[in-house]
Amino acid sequence: MEENLQITPLYDCHLELGAKMSPFAGFMMPIQYSDITAEHLAVRNAVGMFDVSHMGEVLITGSEADKYVNHIFTNDIRVMTPGQVLYGMMLYPDGGTVDDLLVYKCFEPDAFFLVINASNIDKDVAWMKEQAQGFDVVVDNQSPKWAQLAVQGPDAEKTVIEVLGLKEAAELSFYTFTNVDNPVGRIILSRTGYTGEDGFEIYATPAQTVEFWKMLLAAGVVPCGLGCRDTLRFEAGLPLYGDELSPEISPVMAGLGMFCKMDKDEFIGKEALQAQKDGALKRKLVGIEIEDRAIPRAGYPVELEDGTEVGIVTTGYHSISLDKSICFALVDKEFAALDTPLWIRIRKRVFPGKVVKKRFYQTKYKK
Amino acid sequence: MSKVIEGLRYSESHEWVKVEGGLAVVGVSDFAQKEMGNITYVDLPDVDDEVTAGEDFGALESVKAASDLIAPVSGRVVEVNEALEDEPELVNQDAYANWIIKVEMSDPSELDALLDAEAYKKISD
Structure with missing residues (x-):
């Protein structure tokens, strides 16, 4: 396994900082x-910064790009204007989740930029290509070309403008993006994130990303690892593929039905989701x-008294x-109502608790 | 470099034992606390619980993960360090001063299976 591990363009920067490194x-x-x-x-x-260059990027182009993306994606891209971003999922016909992803509607016609989970790149690209049969589209896995930094926190806008000189940041609202084209390549500046705070995700060439990282570090921006990326997204009620979404866990099970537009004519998995909504869940x-x-912790049983x-x-x-012990748990639906008393077995003991809202932390996005 | 104290016995799972007559005072090594990072919770057994050498009797938790505490000797728990309930970080501050449990040993010969300081240094570098 070890010999197959990939590294990001910032690998040496992480080692220089003495980061605790681990396969992910x-x-x-x-x-x-x-x-x-x-x-x-x-x-x-x-403000903090994350190397998220492991994420995958896939460009969809072609005269039927709209129709194709709407077919594989649960959210409704027909309402999108260029420069918008939508969150949603790709599903199997049985409603299980292939992946959760961001869809960017590009400024170029008939083009969408899809951002997928690192762990799913090969699987997703194979799935997308299989579903592309019969559509006039090209599925282009651009993951190796793009590196990505996330700059997150209440001071993110100021930092991106003052340290990186990306003045365009001021005009972006949450879930919108813009392209910054320069001689060394395109930068996609996106007001998105996975922390529950305001912030930006910046896609750029590997060389540009290393330069940005060094500028941010010199300006005192705190480098943040995947450890806190998980604690932050968890508090903000955001799912992680593999934990809260999987081939066995549909978005309806995960409470993410709002990202599945049942008024669309069709998308892969729609019928299965409808059946779940109708009581099969x-x-x-x-x-x-x-x-x-x-x-x-993940895997611990949830019990009745x-x-x-x-x-x-x-x-x-x-x-x-x-400062509270909280978790996400999949529970039988009759025990899913708010305030239902439930017990969690932690090693040899059982601790009483109750069902609460999944968004534990009040998110602070810039609307 | 982690601190190893002479005169204590150590387990390969990084607990230490200080023998006080028939009592074994048990904690975790400096190496273990460093590996864990900031300890946020110590799951302690109850007084009078029986512990068995090689089996878990509690756990240390950091933000990221739980790590079982393995009993280096068998016996009855006669005291637990209740200060750790409110201040788990004491283990990070000094892993040797902040013991976790005291065990009335049922078979002191189990101590012979533990490592001395010199042998433990070799596995905790």
Whole structure:
């Protein structure tokens, strides 16, 4: 396995900073530089930066690009204008999730830029190509060409403008993007993120990305690893593919039905989702808060008071921002209502808790 | 470089034991606390619980992960370090001063299977 690991263009920068590195989604990635809590709080209170160059990018072009993307994607791209971004999923016909992704409607006609999870690049590209049969489209996996930085936190806009000189940032609202073309290549500046804070995701060439990273570091922006990326997205109620979405976990199960537009004529998986909405659904993703500092971790059982197992934890932490032990869990749907008492088995003991809203932390996006 | 204290016995799973008569005072090594990073929670057993050498008796948790605490000797828990309930970070501050449990040993010969400081240094570099 080890010999197949990829690295990002910022690998040497991570080593120079003494990052704790670990394999993630086929890449050797920084988990933390100093301390997960400090990095987490930098993003919540000021600004932090992440190397997310492992993410995949796929360009869809062709005269039927609109029709094709709307066929494979759960959200409705017909309402999009160039410069907009939409979040949604690609599904299998049975409603299981192929991946969750961002769709960018490009300024060029008949073109969409899709951003997918690193762990799913090969699978997704194969899936997209298979579904492209019969459509006049080209599916171009551009992942190796693009590196990506995420600059996140309340000071992100100021940082991107003052440190990187990307003045266009001021005009972007949440889930919009613009292209900045210069002689060394295109920069896609996108007001998106995975932290629950305002922020930007910046796609650029590997060389440009290394230069940006060094400029940000020199300006004192805190480098943040994947450790706090997970604690941040979790608090903000955002799913991680593999934990809260998977071939077995549909967006309806995960409580992400709002990103699946059932009024569309069709998309792959629509009928299965409709059946789930009509009652076939067995489990739902909920938030659970427990009254103890013990930490519910992925895989721990969720029980009723009498010990009957009714679910399983998918992600859990002692929340850094809220100082509470909370988790996402898939539970039998009859126990998914807010305030339902549930118990979590943590090693040899059982801790009482209750169902709470999944968005644990009040997100601060710039509308 | 992690600190290893002479005169203690160590397990390969990075617990230390200090023998006080028939009692084994048990903690985790400096190497273990460094590997864990900031400890946010110590899952302690109850007094009078029986622990078995080689089996878990509790856990340390960091933000990212839980790590089982493995009993280096068997016996009955006679005291737990309740200060760790409110201040788990004490283990990071000094892993040797902040013991976790005291065990009344049922078979002190189990101590012979543990490492001395010199042998432990070799596996905790």
